[in-house]
Amino acid sequence: METVAERTPAASSVGDRARLIEAARVAAASVVDPEIPTISIADLGVLRDVRLGADGVVEIDITPTYSGCPAMRMIALEVEAAVERAGLGRPRVNLVLSPAWTTDWITPAGHAALLAAGIAPPPPAASRRALFGDDVPVACPHCGSRETGLISEFGSTPCKALRRCLACGEPFHAFKCL
């Protein structure tokens, strides 16, 4: 991700710096996941850090959900654009791999946003159980029934599986535990 980072308007006092970082955080947090546009990258846990570099440039860390997540480049571009639109200069956006993203980082607001979009949120506490195949019950996002079955472990994006509700008959996406 090569961009020309730009200095933000001079932030002299400590208070100015804090306000600037907060403004940059709000701008970056407004970016939504391009593949699940009901959830912001902050609620998804993809936005890891916002700070001011020694050279006065806003620095933002984002982390991929999956190694091959094709949305990362677009997310990085949109973060840049959002921070620039907020008049804070062009930020440096870093892709950080460590610590590795886990579904535990999805916030309660993120869980609610997924549910509202008809996507079952991941089981809490990225349990090794779910990762290693014990079929942890997943409630239907439409009718709430816990009688659901797996259609396919791999859905339309790397982070989702395809399930079906045995009560209301609707198929739905479920966020995979990672």
Next chain:
Amino acid sequence: MTTIAVAETPLVLSLLRLADTALVHSHRLSEWCGHAPMIEEDLALANLALDLLGQARALYAYAAEVEGAGRTEDDLAYLRDAPQYRNVLMAELPRGDFAFTILRAFLLSAHAHPFWQAASRSTDAQLAAIAAKAEKEAAYHVRHSGEWTIRLGDGTEESRRRMLAALDALWPYTGELFEADEADRAMIAAGVLPDPAAIRPAWEATVARVFDEALLPRPADGWMHSGGRTGRHTEHLGHMLAVMQHLQRAYPGCSW
């Protein structure tokens, strides 16, 4: 034809071996896109391929950074010819039928999972970070390919016949997964890479558990193919790269 000569220090060579195996296997899996027996499986194989492609990109980017010659992940993927590729031979074999594809994915991911698990404790922080992510993805790959191995091995007469044929063809390529040469030993001693001997018991246990349910015999370890990790490849890799690298070869430096 422009090719690059990468300065293969033990670390760069190790990263290329891992990246090339992931990329080449990813490409073979992606050849199923639009051809799998059902749409769910089409998506599943494409997802597996995407995970491997993501791992390869992270590894190439890191290899380029370590080499410090100003190259990019794309240079490493597109500007090396077959003799410069360092993947294990199993990854490059033509995609074969569905049984062959599934069994190869199973044998490779049953190795990748404990490997990445151990590598997540690497003394090399960047490799450890890549491994921590890859480990979780590999867990899904083992499960998916393992379930299909069982379904096909203990399935119809036809599916079983195909699985046995795939097993005959693939088993002689498993030895290469556990080789260690001088570069490997240097990395193992430095705590960068796990010792393949320590990975083997976990791989054997997964293979035994799945083969047992699939009613597949574990073949005896006879003569094993070798050479991919030092650039001696089957004829198939060159053909694969001809397709994969076509655009960069026809229009050097093109991008979009």
